[in-house]
Amino acid sequence: MSAAASLPLRDVQLPPSPPWWPPAPGWWLVFAALVLVVAAIWVWQWRARRARQRWLELFDAEVDQAGSPVLQVAAIASLLRRAARRYQPGAERLQGPAWLAFLDENNSRAFSDGDGALLLDGGYRPSVDAEAVQRLRVLARRRYLSLLTERRR
Template identity: 35%
Template sequence: MNNQDPLAQLKDIHLPETGGWWPPAPGWWLLAALCLIALIALVWFGKRHRKRTLWKRQAKAELERLRQRACNEPKWYGELNRLLKRVARQRHADRHPESMTGAQWVDFLLETLPKDRIASRPTAEALVAAAWQPKSALEPRNALAFASLWLEAQL
């Protein structure tokens, strides 16, 4: 071996050390920012949706509560009518259903009912009148069936 040979003095090739995992490349920062923005937007839209549909969940819960304590008393029929009016006010605010009474309220209920309008007229009339009569001819289960049908169409 010749000490004068410059090629003999060279050392083997060594690869540089890896950069490690921190700090990430700019593309990863951008991806993390986009994921964070998407998560914030998802939470915001979820809360907004829950807030906008709160009245629907409350109406279903109120109907179930009325179903559990169904009785043939004017107070109970009045509560059922108030529930229907609250839902009508949410769905049809432009028609001002909260101010409707008697035949006008019955007509409104039947107009917004999707099916069986003619067959449901006696039930709707009896439901509206039951809040003022000491004993109603309408059975609570029939009133609940009509209210459930009407609420399903509105919710």
């Protein structure tokens, strides 16, 4: 008993706290998953931006190649019909006011009552005002892109 009494008593020794670096393997997996998600979102947005850019380049190239204002109106009408077919199959067959109403966006009557009405007969006229075609081009370019990028609800 004298040997046990001679030992000094000490308090409980706690192990050192774990270091913050390197993190546990689970945190590496979380970090890798986060990097993959961010990279996937970035690639998706980059591809969408690139597709929009190509569509606009196609629109501009086809309208520029048309030459005269009458042919430009016909080219714009053709491009809008192709985009409408992609947006809603069968929409490219609409005629007259129904076609213009389809092209109108969210409470806008820019095609039915505005510059877009030139699409109905502008491609068949002997001559068309170049300024009217330019206004139609701006309007149609925006709608062309929205038809290609929006998803039908």
